[in-house]
Amino acid sequence: MNGLLEVDGMNFxxxxxxxxxxxxxxxxxxxxxxxxxxxxxxxxxxxSLGWPTKKDExxxxxxxxxxxxxxxxxxxxxxxxxxxxxxxxxxxxxxVFINGIYSDIHSDCAAFNGASVFRLGDPASLYNxxxxxxxxxxxxxxxxxxxxxxxxxxxxxILGIVVTDSLERLHIVHLNNSSGAAILPxxxxxxxxxxxxxxxxxxxxxxxxxxxNEVTELFIGEGAQVELSSIVDEGSASFHISQIFxxxxxxxxxxxxxxxxxxxxxxxxxxxxxxxxxCKAQVRGLxxxxxxxxxxxxxxxxxxxxxxxxxxxxxxxxxxxxAGVFRGTIIVEKEAIGTEAYQSHDSILLTDTASATTxxxxxIWADEVKCSHGxxxxxxxxxxxxxxxxxxxxxxxxxxxxxxGFMKDVLDEVECxxxxxxxxxxxxxxxxxxxxx
Amino acid sequence: xxxxxxxIAGLHARVKGGSEILKGVDIEVCEGExxxxxxxxxxxxxxxxxxxxxxxxxxVTEGVVEFLGEDLLSMSPEERAQKGLFLxxxxxxxxxxxxxxxxxxxxxxxxxxxxxxxxxxxxxFNKMISEKASLLGVKEEMLKRSxxxxxxxxxxxxxxxxxxxxxxxIFAVLDExxxxxxxxxxxxxAEGVNVLRKSDPRKCFLxxxxxxxxxxxxxxxxxxxxxxxxxxxxxxxxxASEVEDKGYEWAVGG
Numbered sequence: 268m269n270g271l272l273e274v275d276g277m278n279f280x281x282x283x284x285x286x287x288x289x290x291x292x293x294x295x296x297x298x299x300x301x302x303x304x305x306x307x308x309x310x311x312x313x314x315s316l317g318w319p320t321k322k323d324e325x326x327x328x329x330x331x332x333x334x335x336x337x338x339x340x341x342x343x344x345x346x347x348x349x350x351x352x353x354x355x356x357x358x359x360x361x362x363v364f365i366n367g368i369y370s371d372i373h374s375d376c377a378a379f380n381g382a383s384v385f386r387l388g389d390p391a392s393l394y395n396x397x398x399x400x401x402x403x404x405x406x407x408x409x410x411x412x413x414x415x416x417x418x419x420x421x422x423x424x425i426l427g428i429v430v431t432d433s434l435e436r437l438h439i440v441h442l443n444n445s446s447g448a449a450i451l452p453x454x455x456x457x458x459x460x461x462x463x464x465x466x467x468x469x470x471x472x473x474x475x476x477x478x479x480n481e482v483t484e485l486f487i488g489e490g491a492q493v494e495l496s497s498i499v500d501e502g503s504a505s506f507h508i509s510q511i512f513x514x515x516x517x518x519x520x521x522x523x524x525x526x527x528x529x530x531x532x533x534x535x536x537x538x539x540x541x542x543x544x545x546c547k548a549q550v551r552g553l554x555x556x557x558x559x560x561x562x563x564x565x566x567x568x569x570x571x572x573x574x575x576x577x578x579x580x581x582x583x584x585x586x587x588x589x590a591g592v593f594r595g596t597i598i599v600e601k602e603a604i605g606t607e608a609y610q611s612h613d614s615i616l617l618t619d620t621a622s623a624t625t626x627x628x629x630x631i632w633a634d635e636v637k638c639s640h641g642x643x644x645x646x647x648x649x650x651x652x653x654x655x656x657x658x659x660x661x662x663x664x665x666x667x668x669x670x671x672g673f674m675k676d677v678l679d680e681v682e683c684x685x686x687x688x689x690x691x692x693x694x695x696x697x698x699x700x701x702x703x704x
Numbered sequence: 705x706x707x708x709x710x711x712i713a714g715l716h717a718r719v720k721g722g723s724e725i726l727k728g729v730d731i732e733v734c735e736g737e738x739x740x741x742x743x744x745x746x747x748x749x750x751x752x753x754x755x756x757x758x759x760x761x762x763x764v765t766e767g768v769v770e771f772l773g774e775d776l777l778s779m780s781p782e783e784r785a786q787k788g789l790f791l792x793x794x795x796x797x798x799x800x801x802x803x804x805x806x807x808x809x810x811x812x813x814x815x816x817x818x819x820x821x822x823x824x825x826x827x828x829f830n831k832m833i834s835e836k837a838s839l840l841g842v843k844e845e846m847l848k849r850s851x852x853x854x855x856x857x858x859x860x861x862x863x864x865x866x867x868x869x870x871x872x873x874i875f876a877v878l879d880e881x882x883x884x885x886x887x888x889x890x891x892x893x894a895e896g897v898n899v900l901r902k903s904d905p906r907k908c909f910l911x912x913x914x915x916x917x918x919x920x921x922x923x924x925x926x927x928x929x930x931x932x933x934x935x936x937x938x939x940x941x942x943x944a945s946e947v948e949d950k951g952y953e954w955a956v957g958g
Binding site: 659662664 | 815850867
């Protein structure tokens with residue numbers, strides 16, 4: 268059925284048997300042949316790596332058992348059951364994916380000046396985008412991991428965004444409800460010629476036991492600017508992993524804001540490579556988790572050239588028996604003098620059973636750099652609660668005010684008010700307040 | 705005879721699980737009165753202030769405190785504030801990320817709500833707070849910052865007085881609001897107290913202090929000297945200068 272792909276001879280182990288059918292369908296999707304080699308390589312790596320376990324340092328806080336024992340499947344087109352009222356507050360231009368499948372009726376991104384949006388699965392949209400497509404896999408190929416390979420072996424579509432001038436803001440929405448499915452979107456973004464892009468991503472889910480595994484490659488050319496804010500609110504028994512690979516050229520500017528307010532296990536990996544001078548990269552994360560959810564963030568910031576600045580600022584509020592993990596790595600190459608790189612992780616635990624873990628890692632090979640890392644873990648301060656109460660403010664309201672205060676500096680940096688409002692309107696009030704007592 | 709606003713009778717209290725700090729305190733404050741409490745460090749002055757506002761680090765072992773005829777000790781801190789009690793803290797906490805004007809408006813509207821009043825709209829509130837802020841020398845810029853974060857000692861004290869002026873209590877306790885302030889800043893605080901008194905002559909104040917000088921600017925009707933958890937002497941405002949001259953030992957002995 269797929270002449271170019273030599274996967275027939277591949278022997279998927281029992282825990283990945285479901286991939287056999289999946290890969291056949293994926294490899295025959297529109298446009299897929301173009302990336303046959305990448306798919307084959309990824310499939311081989313998928314087999315050789317196998318599911319990570321808690322014995323792997325990078326996965327010691329995540330229980331992948333429930334997904335490993337499942338026969339994951341191709342997502343069903345769940346458009347019939349999806350709660351589209353979630354879309355009411357999300358403006359156009361927007362692209363909506365239901366279980367990873369592009370939904371034409373909910374999307375509208377009419378022609379942009381200075382920007383084009385295409386999909387590998389939509390041949391008509393590919394006109395003039397061939398050169399851009401050649402960049403797919405370039406950044407992600409620098410790493411090898413199980414979930415990266417899963418996406419590379421089984422992806423069915425690539426969403427491409429090429430900006431040469433300015434794209435004020437594009438909203439990309441993922442609605443997931445396909446229980447037991449592996450949903451594997453892939454995105455390629457190129458911002459060039461001093462262009463500017465604002466991007467908002469929404470991940471809403473409610474199904475049981477699905478795996479959402481997204482890979483994004485983002486090229487930011489010289490002097491270009493990108494603000495990307497995302498909000499994750501996945502189903503409580505789901506596994507969500509988003510991996511973003513960023514390459515920045517001289518004077519490129521990135522503001523990446525990762526908000527997370529729900530899910531089963533949410534893993535966000537950000538690999539940022541500053542390949543030019545005078546780049547600025549700011550990665551911020553804010554997670555508000557409850558029950559037994561996990562928010563697991565990994566950032567790798569690599570300074571290759573002199574005089575760039577980066578910061579990683581992560582904050583979390585955890586109740587129930589939820590957990591937050593932050594692994595922040597700073598790499599400063601020998602040549603990258605004058606680097607400034609900072610990282611911090613601050614957590615508030617509202618219950619005795621919640622936890623927060625910080626794993627900083629600094630690899631600095633250059634002299635004359637400024638780098639720092641720090642972490643705090645604490646409860647809501649009783650003295651502060653009392654101060655507010657002594658002014659006539661009820662205890663629950665006082666807690667809410669203090670939590671909002673804690674989150675403020677991260678939220679202030681989110682440019683998209685839709686993402687921000689969605690986050691702020693989270694279950695904070697009920698669940699967290701009661702969880703805090 | 706003027707109505708009693710606050711009545712403290714036979715009050716004994718200790719730090720939870722600790723030793724006794726207040727060993728029988730009696731004070732009665734009537735409408736329109738200003739009382740001063742003087743005393744050395746460790747006398748229990750701040751403990752008294754904290755018990756009045758409802759800090760739960762302490763337990764009352766004996767005695768009663770009535771506020772407007774009701775049992776104050778059974779009320780939550782927010783209820784006390786809603787009923788018109790205010791404490792200007794000696795060491796106000798910093799509230800990172802909580803914007804000052806938002807905080808004060810939330811407090812004001814919580815109190816209004818408890819009184820059955822409609823919340824104050826943003827415009828009305830802004831007008832009111834800029835008037836009072838300028839009167840008390842609180843820069844407008846400070847209202848946009850996080851509460852008390854990065855404020856100097858003097859700024860924090862002014863900010864407490866601004867909150868007092870905004871929340872318009874019936875009874876305000878100023879816990880060493882004068883300490884560490886220069887004469888100009890003291891005058892501002894006195895101005896805050898006097899503005900409140902002018903708005904309603906029934907308002908009461910309890911000034912807790914080490915020094916007489918604040919009592920020269922805000923003239924008390926009564927002065928109490930507290931030593932080792934007890935009021936050892938009470939008198940008119942002349943007592944303040946006498947204590948300042950002769951020392952606390954005199955007060956205990958006399």
